[in-house]
Amino acid sequence: MSVIAPDFSGRTVISFQHVWKRYPNGTDALRDINLSVPEGDFVFLVGPSGAGKSSLVRLLIREERPTKGKIFVNGVELGRMKRRKLPHFRRKVGLVFQDFKLLPQMTVHENVAFALRVLGESRQVIDRRVARALDTVSLHGKLGKYPRELSGGEQQRVAIARALVHAPRLMIADEPTGNLDPATAWEIMQLFLKINADGATVVMATHNREIVDLLRRRVVVIEDGQVVRDDRAGRYHEALQASALRA
Amino acid sequence: MRLFRHLLFALNSAWQSFWRNAGVSVAAVVSITLILILAGVNLLLGHALAGVLDSYKTRVSVISISVSDQTPLATVYDFKQQLEADPRVAGVTFVTKDEELQRFSADPRNRDLIANIEGNPVPAKLEVHVKNLSDVDAINNLGRTWRGADRTDPTDYQGDFIARMVKLSAWLTLAGYALMAILVVVSVVIVMNTIRTAVYHRRQEIEVMKLVGATEWFVRGPFVIEGVMTGVLAASLALGLLLGAYRPFVERFRADLFFIPLSYDPRFVSTLGQDLFLGGALLGAMGSYIGVRRFVRI
Numbered sequence: 001m002s003v004i005a006p007d008f009s010g011r012t013v014i015s016f017q018h019v020w021k022r023y024p025n026g027t028d029a030l031r032d033i034n035l036s037v038p039e040g041d042f043v044f045l046v047g048p049s050g051a052g053k054s055s056l057v058r059l060l061i062r063e064e065r066p067t068k069g070k071i072f073v074n075g076v077e078l079g080r081m082k083r084r085k086l087p088h089f090r091r092k093v094g095l096v097f098q099d100f101k102l103l104p105q106m107t108v109h110e111n112v113a114f115a116l117r118v119l120g121e122s123r124q125v126i127d128r129r130v131a132r133a134l135d136t137v138s139l140h141g142k143l144g145k146y147p148r149e150l151s152g153g154e155q156q157r158v159a160i161a162r163a164l165v166h167a168p169r170l171m172i173a174d175e176p177t178g179n180l181d182p183a184t185a186w187e188i189m190q191l192f193l194k195i196n197a198d199g200a201t202v203v204m205a206t207h208n209r210e211i212v213d214l215l216r217r218r219v220v221v222i223e224d225g226q227v228v229r230d231d232r233a234g235r236y237h238e239a240l241q242a243s244a245l246r247a
Numbered sequence: 248m249r250l251f252r253h254l255l256f257a258l259n260s261a262w263q264s265f266w267r268n269a270g271v272s273v274a275a276v277v278s279i280t281l282i283l284i285l286a287g288v289n290l291l292l293g294h295a296l297a298g299v300l301d302s303y304k305t306r307v308s309v310i311s312i313s314v315s316d317q318t319p320l321a322t323v324y325d326f327k328q329q330l331e332a333d334p335r336v337a338g339v340t341f342v343t344k345d346e347e348l349q350r351f352s353a354d355p356r357n358r359d360l361i362a363n364i365e366g367n368p369v370p371a372k373l374e375v376h377v378k379n380l381s382d383v384d385a386i387n388n389l390g391r392t393w394r395g396a397d398r399t400d401p402t403d404y405q406g407d408f409i410a411r412m413v414k415l416s417a418w419l420t421l422a423g424y425a426l427m428a429i430l431v432v433v434s435v436v437i438v439m440n441t442i443r444t445a446v447y448h449r450r451q452e453i454e455v456m457k458l459v460g461a462t463e464w465f466v467r468g469p470f471v472i473e474g475v476m477t478g479v480l481a482a483s484l485a486l487g488l489l490l491g492a493y494r495p496f497v498e499r500f501r502a503d504l505f506f507i508p509l510s511y512d513p514r515f516v517s518t519l520g521q522d523l524f525l526g527g528a529l530l531g532a533m534g535s536y537i538g539v540r541r542f543v544r545i
């Protein structure tokens with residue numbers, strides 16, 4: 001098994017430099033985060049509830065700005081990015097969340113197509129790219145169904161297909177399997193592995209211990225707003241043991 | 248092509264959103280209709296008042312100087328020439344005693360008076376057209392100090408009354424503007440609130456749009472259109488109601504409001520229509536523009 005050398009053969013996609021995040025109510029959600037993700041990496045963010053994983057994700061897509069420090073994505077500092085550049089940035093990043101964020105009044109096809117419709121793409125372009133994305137997530141037979149007619153796993157596939165229509169080089173997921181049973185979670189995880197194998201960098205916050213242990217990918221442990229561990233081929237429980245020892 | 252699809256998307260979304268929040272939308276349309284009617288009535292009254300003042304101004308900008316019976320004609324002509332040379336004066340007409348008497352007797356109200364009078368009691372007159380209302384006072388002083396003027400009643404100028412009229416008209420104009428300003432603020436706030444509701448109802452869609460990289464103005468566009476729709480719809484209703492009521496109102500109250508020369512003025516109605524539509528669209532656009540800037544951020 002080949003382990004990617006820690007510092008860094010490929011191009012750096014994400015870099016956090018002394019990043020702090022304090023919310024207006026005074027909570028320090030992130031404290032001096034330093035993190036570097038090379039192109040093609042697959043990173044699990046793990047840690048107890050309230051550790052700051054979602055905060056990190058929100059900073060990464062510039063839903064929030066860091067209080068201190070710098071975040072670079074593809075060499076661009078997010079804090080300095082102009083507001084009108086933001087949409088273009090988000091088109092290059094695939095986002096997947098625990099709650100799917102599908103629009104209930106739209107069918108599977110419409111939900112995926114929506115990501116292209118808001119860009120004013122033509123019907124031919126939309127149909128072609130939606131079909132390809134739905135193919136990737138093996139949902140071709142459910143085009144006309146509404147989200148409420150689908151299982152959780154299928155809904156998450158739709159959300160992933162929507163994230164894929166822009167052919168992103170970076171996928172960011174916040175507990176994508178949080179609402180799913182283990183078997184379905186495993187299927188969704190296979191999908192992310194496939195996307196990663198096709199060349200996209202994946203950053204995923206998760207509580208799913210079995211999967212993290214099984215995959216032996218890079219594991220970044222966040223606790224109390226700080227990176228306490230960063231293993232190239234880590235396991236969930238090692239991480240927790242480490243933190244238990246420290247305590 | 249892309250722009251056309253954006254426009255289509257925005258129109259379609261605006262239309263759906265308008266009907267999805269039908270209750271709020273209709274309430275907004277009704278409120279703004281009422282506001283525009285108020286504004287329309289304000290404009291109509293302003294128009295009528297302007298008419299009164301205009302006719303009044305042309306009347307008061309003419310002063311007639313009564314010429315004393317002892318003044319020789321040559322002196323009168325000298326003074327007339329002096330006035331005509333004055334840059335503030337538009338023109339001077341000399342009315343002889345006979346002409347003035349004829350004019351006086353032509354009025355049926357004076358018939359009884361004339362019947363009981365012997366000789367010619369009315370003086371000859373110099374009628375001076377002053378170019379600017381503000382110069383009337385100065386020209387009046389010239390007339391009063393002229394030696395040839397009638398001692399007891401040298402001019403027909405009522406300075407006090409004119410000053411008060413000018414002041415009143417200034418106040419009424421100001422009140423009209425103030426009313427308009429209040430109406431503008433109120434309607435902008437109403438539109439802002441409908442936009443707030445619409446944004447709330449579509450927060451899920453807005454979140455997804457953000458997620459997939461829609462531009463800020465792509466997200467905001469439909470709401471601005473919805474605001475303009477609200478305004479234009481209200482303007483059509485207001486115009487319809489005003490047109491329906493204007494003529495009957497004029498007919499009914501012309502006699503009671505004799506001091507205002509009420510009349511049906513079709514030319515004014517067409518400019519009123521333009522103003523209302525433009526006003527409605529602008530109010531809608533302004534309210535929703537401010538609304539989306541506050542409630543829709545990417």
Ligand SMILES: Nc1ncnc2c1ncn2[C@@H]1O[C@H](COP(=O)(O)OP(=O)(O)OP(=O)(O)O)[C@@H](O)[C@H]1O
Nearest residue numbers: 023024025027029048049050051052053054055056
């Ligand atoms: N918008 C906010 N305003 C104030 N405090 C917040 C906000 N969002 C998160 N926090 C706080 O910041 C800390 C980190 O929260 P965050 O959601 O990032 O944790 P997490 O690791 O994602 O937790 P979980 O595993 O439960 O999702 C918590 O203490 C949380 O209460």
Ligand SMILES: [Mg+2]
Nearest residue numbers: 053054055174
């Ligand atoms: Mg979280």
